[in-house]
Amino acid sequence: MAEVTLFSRAKEIIPGGVSSPVRAFGSVGGDPVFIREARGAHVVDVTGRDFVDLVCSWGPALLGHAHPEVVEAVRAAAGRGLSFGAPTLAEVELAEAIRARVPAAEQVRFVSTGTEATMTAIRLARGATGRDAIVKFAGCYHGHSDALLAAAGSGVATQGLPGSAGVTAAAAGDTIVVEYNDLDALTRVFDEAGDRIAAVITEAAPANMGVVPPAPGFNAALRELTARHGALLIVDEVLTGFRVGPGGWLGLEGGYQPDIVTFGKVVGGGMPLAALAGRAEVMQLLAPVGPVYQAGTLSGNPLATAAGFATLRLADDAVYAHVDRRSVELQAAVAEALGAASVPHTIQAAGNLFSVFFREGAVANYEDAKDQDTEAFARFFHALLDDGVALPPSAFEAWFLSAAHDDEAMGRITDALPRAARAAAHS
Numbered sequence: 001m002a003e004v005t006l007f008s009r010a011k012e013i014i015p016g017g018v019s020s021p022v023r024a025f026g027s028v029g030g031d032p033v034f035i036r037e038a039r040g041a042h043v044v045d046v047t048g049r050d051f052v053d054l055v056c057s058w059g060p061a062l063l064g065h066a067h068p069e070v071v072e073a074v075r076a077a078a079g080r081g082l083s084f085g086a087p088t089l090a091e092v093e094l095a096e097a098i099r100a101r102v103p104a105a106e107q108v109r110f111v112s113t114g115t116e117a118t119m120t121a122i123r124l125a126r127g128a129t130g131r132d133a134i135v136k137f138a139g140c141y142h143g144h145s146d147a148l149l150a151a152a153g154s155g156v157a158t159q160g161l162p163g164s165a166g167v168t169a170a171a172a173g174d175t176i177v178v179e180y181n182d183l184d185a186l187t188r189v190f191d192e193a194g195d196r197i198a199a200v201i202t203e204a205a206p207a208n209m210g211v212v213p214p215a216p217g218f219n220a221a222l223r224e225l226t227a228r229h230g231a232l233l234i235v236d237e238v239l240t241g242f243r244v245g246p247g248g249w250l251g252l253e254g255g256y257q258p259d260i261v262t263f264g265k266v267v268g269g270g271m272p273l274a275a276l277a278g279r280a281e282v283m284q285l286l287a288p289v290g291p292v293y294q295a296g297t298l299s300g301n302p303l304a305t306a307a308g309f310a311t312l313r314l315a316d317d318a319v320y321a322h323v324d325r326r327s328v329e330l331q332a333a334v335a336e337a338l339g340a341a342s343v344p345h346t347i348q349a350a351g352n353l354f355s356v357f358f359r360e361g362a363v364a365n366y367e368d369a370k371d372q373d374t375e376a377f378a379r380f381f382h383a384l385l386d387d388g389v390a391l392p393p394s395a396f397e398a399w400f401l402s403a404a405h406d407d408e409a410m411g412r413i414t415d416a417l418p419r420a421a422r423a424a425a426h427s
């Protein structure tokens with residue numbers, strides 16, 4: 001197969017053959033699929049094989065791949081120049097569109113990746129409070145900055161790593177890790193160290209250890225506890241923002257206001273763009289107004305802002321209703337297939353995001369999430385891939401749908417599920 005050759009060639013020149021670890025199929029085995037192009041609900045590999053895609057670029061492709069109007073917006077922007085290193089009208093329009101959907105985003109600063117957004121949010125919280133420590137939850141992933149790699153989800157979870165080599169003891173020591181959904185543990189941490197804590201950072205609804213929704217009232221309790229101790233609340237909506245609904249998870253849940261909220265993935269429409277946003281008083285601490293430094297040569301890039309703005313403009317109520325409906329249908333089909341094959345499983349959802357844990361019983365935190373049959377998942381994954389359905393190559397990731405997942409795409413998935421479920425059942 002040509003891909004074997006290409007993977008070997010890639011590994012000669014790129015560590016692991018990939019630009020981001022989870023793409024290497026490490027936890028499911030086999031060689032990764034090299035993609036040549038993508039359109040709608042489909043991706044096509046370098047040999048011409050077509051797959052119905054449930055990765056959607058790990059979230060950004062809410063409208064489906066290569067939506068003609070988004071591509072045209074990028075093409076038109078490219079014709080006017082690729083990067084200026086100067087402010088643009090398009091940035092202002094995109095920032096206004098974000099604020100219109102997320103009232104907590106009083107001011108917005110654009111960066112290029114979710115990692116930069118959360119890294120800057122942490123620096124901003126430290127600058128605002130004059131404190132060093134931050135609290136994160138085990139299994140939540142916030143990108144790969146030093147402070148946030150401890151007990152992280154996503155690729156770190158997929159590879160079973162406790163964190164990362166190369167993070168200094170000092171950086172790790174300023175990060176306090178608490179089990180997710182455990183308010184008692186968090187309260188004890190604040191009782192002991194409350195005057196050292198700059199911020200609590202949380203995924204709005206965690207989806208990087210599989211989907212583990214916050215217990216009712218959990219996020220509101222985080223707001224109350226941080227406010228009481230003079231710490232900031234950072235809600236990371238890089239994955240959920242503009243995907244689970246027009247206003248992200250904050251729009252679905254309501255009732256509390258974070259100090260800082262981070263965006264990425266959908267907000268860039270498939271281009272490298274992310275943002276941090278929040279209370280004007282806090283955001284005004286960023287340079288050039290305030291003393292917290294942050295900058296970027298390609299920040300607010302005109303092609304990326306064009307893709308993001310076109311995506312938000314097109315992501316109307318009908319798009320969210322479609323993705324919500326497809327999500328419910330797919331969850332039902334997966335449950336039926338796994339049930340028929342007697343494969344232990346639990347499906348959890350947060351809005352239209354869902355994931356399948358190969359275990360019995362609810363998953364409330366990272367400990368629960370890790371306690372599943374990842375080998376059954378690997379067999380399930382490969383059976384689907386053989387039948388032209390591309391799942392995220394990890395048991396710890398959400399499945400992503402789009403507005404382009406039509407009856408034909410759904411039909412291919414539901415046709416493939418029974419055989420995949422039987423493969424999962426038999427080791």
Ligand SMILES: *Cc1c(COP(=O)(O)O)cnc(C)c1O
Nearest residue numbers: 113114115141142143236238239
């Ligand atoms: C993907 C993700 C990030 C990191 O974004 P990158 O653009 O990959 O750096 C941060 N937080 C959450 C919740 C994410 O899902």
